[in-house]
Amino acid sequence: MSHATPSPLTMAARGPLTGHVRVPGDKSISHRSLMLSALAVGESMVEGLLEGEDVLATAAAMRAMGAQIERGSDGVWRIHGVGVGGLLQPATALDMGNSGTSTRLLMGLVTSHAITATFIGDASLSKRPMGRVIDPLSTMGADITASPGGRLPLMLRGIVPAVPITYTLPVASAQVKSAILLAGLNTPGITRVIEPVPTRDHSERMLAGFGAQLTVEESAEGRVISIHGEAELKPQAITVPGDPSSAAFWMVAASIVPGSDIVIENVGLNPTRAGLVTALRLMGADITEQDARTVGGEPVADLRVRHAALSAIEVPAELAPSMIDEYPALFVAAAYAQGTTIARGAEELRVKESDRITAMATALTACGVTCSEYEDGLAVTGTGGDPIPGGGRVETHLDHRIAMSMAVAALNARAPITLDDAGPVATSYPTFFATLDALAPIEQAA
Incomplete structure (x- = not known):
């Protein structure tokens, strides 16, 4: 699943974005749907699954460990699980491609099974540190041999029974939390x-939905999530809401391109994921919720977004965990705002698919935007709504969110912006460019 030959792409400004768009299924929920369905006994059905490369890597890994996973002609995925504790020894290495979520969560699953799995990934994933999951999973009894720096390739030997632990997260990470909870499923x-x-909190919601005995309590130390091991999961019918991380690009695009008026349908608005909506509204974005509803235990709504004059803000640091994947898009919005936006408290961006702080600072600077880099974020001075100069060549670092964010930045730039590689977009949003063409056809370009 390694990335192919680079696909450079030059993006020029276009006219307003108009119409309706339905974004792909939520990536976080899609991963977990496949994993938990594969551990249930019986057939689960998943509708709206994100069919990007990252999620397909999870599907391939679960097949390799015994689950039957098929996509029907109706677009519904049907998964026959092996039961908790029933994962089989994979015959070959598990290729995670570019997916850190797949890697860390599957390491958790394997920890409490008597199997050995080797995890490999592409060049970008192989640079990402896995120590944050290696430490707690090793405490539970897994034997993990990683490459230097706690990186891929790595081999993990699970153990039965694994050892239940109480673990305080040293950094805010849903992936680490989820890895431990998934290991706890088969741990007495x-x-x-x-x-x-x-x-x-998608893992907590979905584990409970599948029948795991799980509690969430508030304490002086923070939220305490407890899972009772040796669980029996029941198959489910799941409808995956639209991914707020994918909707982020259209929220920003419509906000910065004059005349834009779009409706983004079926967007998941889980409070632990909706930080960008809050931040953009603080900047003056015109975002209204329509037909608010609950789907599969997750809050969902259609979002109408119209062009608006944005003003710089100091992004509240407490929003960081609920919008960590959306910061690259936020930086683009800041480039078009009036004044200097300061976004800090997001040091986690340094260990994503790329160092997203440096990658975005470099990309925006190459396109004429003034940026100042902090260890934990950026200060971005905007144009007050005028087009940014553009004209730069952007190194995407095999990072889908850098590629899509800078494609959005080009939509109101004076000169075209060239992406050195648009290929990584397929990891999370294979139809991104086709959707852009539908919302803002090229023939509308100035």
């Missing part, structure tokens, strides 16, 4: 995770 006793700062 109660495994607890304490998170001082709340992170996205």
Whole structure:
């Protein structure tokens, strides 16, 4: 699943974005739907699954460990699970491609099974540190041999029974939390995770939905999530809401391109994921919720977004966990705002698919935007709504969010912006450019 030959792409400004768009299924929920369905006994059905490369890597890994996973002609995925504790020894290495979520969560699953799995990934994923999950999973009994720096390739030997632990997250990370909870599914006793700062809670919602005995309590130390091991999961019918991280690009695009008026349908608005909506509204964005509803335990709404004059803000640091993947898009919005936007408290961006702080600072600077880099974020001075100069060549670092964010930045730039590689967009949003063409056809370009 390694990335192919680079696909450079030059993006020029276009006219207003108009119409309706339905974004792909939520990536976080899609991963977890496949994993938990594969551990249930019986057939689960998943509708609206994100069919990007990252999620397909999870599907391939679960097949390699015994689950039957098929996509029907109706677009519904049907998964026959092996039961908790029933994962089989994979015959070959598990290729995670570019997916850090797949890697960290599957490491958790394997920890409490008597199997050995080797995890490999592409060049970008192989640079990402895995120590934050290696430490707690090793405490539970996994034998993990990683490449220097705690990186891929790595081999993990699971153990039965694993040891239940109580673990306080040293950094806010839903992936680490989820890895421990998934390991706890087949571990006798109660495994607890304490998170001082709340992170996205899809794992807790879905584990409970599948029948796991799970509790969430508030304490002086933070949220305490407890899972009772040796669980029996029941198959489910799941409808995956639209990914707020994918909707982010259209929220920003419509906000910065004059005359834009779009409706983004079926967007998941889980409070642990909706930080960008809050931040953009603080900047003056015109975002209204329509037909608010609950789907599969997750809050969902259609979002109408119209062009608006944006003003710089100091982004509240407490929003960081609920919008960590959306910061690259936020930096683009800041480039078009009036004044200097300061966004800090997001040091996690340094260990994503790329160092997203440096990558975005470099990309925006190459396009004539003034940026100042902090260890934990950026200060971005905007144009007050005027077009940015553009004209730069952007190094995407195999990072889908850098590529899409800078494609959005080009939509109101004076000169075209060239992406050195648009290929990584397929990891999370294979139809991104086709959707852009539908919302703002090229023939509308100035």
